[in-house]
Amino acid sequence: MTEEKIQQGDNQGLDMVEQPLQDQHASREADKYENPIPSREFILELLEKTQKPLRIKQIADTLAIEDDERFEALNRRLKAMVRDNQIMRNRRGCFALIHKMDLIKGKVLGHPAGFGFVVPDEGGDDLFLSDTEMHKVFHGDKVLASVIGLDKRGRREGLIVEVLEHTHEQIMGRLHFEDGLAWVQPNNNRIAQDIFVPNDGLLSAQEGQIVLVEILHRPSKRTSAIGKIIEVVGDYMAPGMEIDTAIHAFGIPNEWSPELLAELDAIPNELTEADLEDRKDLRSLNLVTIDGEDSKDFDDAVYAKRRKNGWRLVVAIADVSHYVKVGSALDKEAFERGTSVYFPQRVIPMLPEKLSNELCSLNPKVDRLCMVCDMYIDDTGKLERTQFYQAVMNSKARLTYNQVHDILHNPDSPHRETFAEFLDDLDALNGLFQVLKQAREERGALEFETTETRIVFDGERKIEKIIPVVRNEAHKIIEECMLMANVATARFLKWHKVPMLYRVHEAPGEEKLASLRTFLGDFGVQMDFSEEAPTAHDFAAIAQKVQGQPYEHLVQTVLLRSMKQAVYQPENKGHFGLNYEYYTHFTSPIRRYPDLLIHRAIRHVWTKKPVEAFEHSEAAMVGLGQHCSDMERRADEATRDAVTFLKCEYLSHRLGEEYEAVVTAATNFGLFVELADLYVEGLVHITELGEDYFHYDNARHCLKGERTGQVFRLGDKIRVQVAQVNLDDRKVDLKFISAANAEDFESNDEADASEVDSNEGNEKPKRPRKGRNRNYRGKGGRSRSKKSVGSGE
CATH class of the missing domain: 2.40.50.140 (Nucleic acid-binding proteins)
Structure with missing residues (x-):
């Protein structure tokens, strides 16, 4: 085929642009650049109109770009649009609209067995990737993939068309030598490929050591990844190494940027008069914190008092949003982390210690800023009314769960003398708890018997023993107080129609319920409810039916595992497990970013500004919710990985x-x-x-x-x-x-x-x-x- 014919073929489709298109953003481009070129929006419109991929020269000719300087500017803009996933460049060098190519854009999720999945950005079912396809990418990469059919299990199977974004520039792993070859086995077992290291990139590392390797050449269909060692982290079995490797394997940020530290230094170490403006003074109220013995950051303080036909419950929460402003370095870092990560004997906090353990933490006997959920609850446990306000408080005591439990159930407890001034307050909290407990049972919220454990280390930070953690009544008192505050918050923000993140726990899907019905049938237990709209009360009824039976624990466990994971999202779908119509997270802004967003939403209501003026739009909340859910899962996986290693080493x-x-x-x-x-x-x-x-x-x-x-x-x-x-x-x-x-x-x-x-x-x-x-x-x-x-x- 001659060049002339090729050119004729390439120009087909340009004729469909019957009249010159108008760049609606031309003035914006002219304000930004001395020698402007058409806007991104205009280029996308051109590609949409022509209905075919175009080479850069075709685009330049159509846009009347002739001089070299503007042509180079166009080239840079097209590359930037490819980088930002607005368009893609195919193998012929043509620029094309992604949505026209029936491609799926998403994130690669690797599996330890070698296969993987593409999780679509737009939602929907995952796309299965075979071992061969996974050899081209690392876990976490962003890709474009096409559907090539169904695998043997009926799942959509994909082919990776293009890698849009590489997420791993460095990988931590264990170094091995064999037959003159050296390779690094990644600690993250979702990365199934080894990284081969040439002899000149070994950095004097020894067999079995944990190293950090920089990726020089990416894996492809026919070649393995190649890298060089840039740091010898330490010996494989060194104390604490399991946490260091988990932090890197799961990409958990654990250093503060210079910009953040500069912001932190500018925050006074003590409260100022300006901090106290427009705040209610609760420093005389007997607010106390009740937490575990090892707790260092105190998000919440509580106070309860018996009133006529009901109770007053005050839940004071650390006012993190006063210090962490939208768009600040502190805010950006908190968003990236999403949550604090709790490893055995080590915490990677969402916020620096100056905030998390000091200024924001409701430490005893010091003034602290707080946001207050002040509730009136009737004698049936129903939330009658709520008031939100900002305040200054002074925690009167730091109590532990075990101390409170002992005070409530042991008349001879020495803690009764130590905390004598709070006995009436604790009795009031316990009385309210009994009412809320009864309301929970009537509501049908789910509760299952399981066992939490705690690792006890010896002097060399090796496991000495693993012990069960007993969850006593004091844990349940605080839990019910926090649940009530979260419900009140969700109801308050829904009323004011401010964009927010709900904590959503959807009902089990029909497939899970059908399997559950078959399973329960073997025990003669019938599901007396529709599979289309089950409630927590229905599940609680099943648990009640098997109570006292030899298979009680078995049925409870299968009920639990049939349910979905809870997520953060702006669309309210209720909380199935707790059987709440509206539910959110308000009570832990020191360690959870969604709670910080909720505090900002409450503060926006106080300003009486239009809903549209809130810093976080409804559309933005979709991405924020997905990110926060992902970070929560990441933290869980990283913690589980470190604990699993410790337990394996123990065995x-x-x-x-x-x-x-x-x-x-x-x-x-x-x-x-x-x-x-x-x-x-x-x-x-x-x-x-x-x-x-x-x-x-x-x-x-x-x-x-x-x-x-x-x-x-x-x-x-x-x-x-x-x-x-x-x-x-x-x-x-x-x-x-x-x-x-x-x-x-x-x-x-x-x-x-x-x-x-x-x-x-x-x-x-x-x-x-x-x-x-x-x-x-x-x-x-x-x-x-x-x-x-x-x-x-």
């Missing part, structure tokens, strides 16, 4: 020891069990269960033997032996010894097990290259406690 010194264990989940490749007294989880592989073919029952979530009829279900007690511990993969392999209820196996057709993550449970395990079994990530870091669904909500 690595106990190879061959036998333990009683409880089945916590069944999958198509084996059983997850929790070791009694240790609260550490491991895997009993399906091949360990006996001389039989065991099959995973997807409907009933159990493993059942084909020949013997043996059924392994959640809650079953078995005896196991610690066989192998893989610290790199956070994996504990256990050998099956015997079953405590083996006599039930032959005739027992009742079956169940816990829900398994849809991206994990049904995947056939795949073996990576020799020496790296990364198809399973141990769950030893998970801890549980008895609390309402969405507790801390």
